[in-house]
Amino acid sequence: MRILTPIMITALLAIGGCTATGTDIGGNSSVDTDYIIKTIGEQKSCIMRSNIRSTDVVDDQTIDFKMRNGDIFRNNLPRKCSGLRFEEAFSYKTSINQLCNVDIIHVLAHTGGQIDTRGACGLGKFQKIEEIRKNAKEE
Numbered sequence: 001m002r003i004l005t006p007i008m009i010t011a012l013l014a015i016g017g018c019t020a021t022g023t024d025i026g027g028n029s030s031v032d033t034d035y036i037i038k039t040i041g042e043q044k045s046c047i048m049r050s051n052i053r054s055t056d057v058v059d060d061q062t063i064d065f066k067m068r069n070g071d072i073f074r075n076n077l078p079r080k081c082s083g084l085r086f087e088e089a090f091s092y093k094t095s096i097n098q099l100c101n102v103d104i105i106h107v108l109a110h111t112g113g114q115i116d117t118r119g120a121c122g123l124g125k126f127q128k129i130e131e132i133r134k135n136a137k138e139e
Contacts, residue, residue: 081121
């Protein structure tokens with residue numbers, strides 16, 4: 001018998017003055033493009049859940065997972081996840097310390113003082129990325 005760990009909730013808040021990611025991978029971000037995105041290595045099926053420091057929802061189909069060691073893994077969902085960009089919050093449940101491309105996330109909506117679960121969306125593979133500032137001066 002497997003015992004499931006509690007649902008891990010990742011709530012994302014819009015913070016004024018944040019610099020957004022670029023548009024190279026993940027697509028249709030219409031926000032500040034001071035950065036370009038460079039992919040690093042092969043895609044991974046899973047990342048260690050305990051190493052996730054924070055997440056950034058880029059759009060309805062793209063989530064950046066920021067790791068404790070500074071690495072960033074971009075997940076391009078196979079399909080758009082309605083409401084993900086608007087709510088900027090999601091949850092997931094796993095029985096192991098990994099988050100994998102076979103796992104499902106649920107969009108969380110804060111309405112009337114309560115958190116409601118919205119649609120379920122499958123994750124894609126994780127691609128390590130690097131954000132490179134445009135026009136950065138070489139030192």
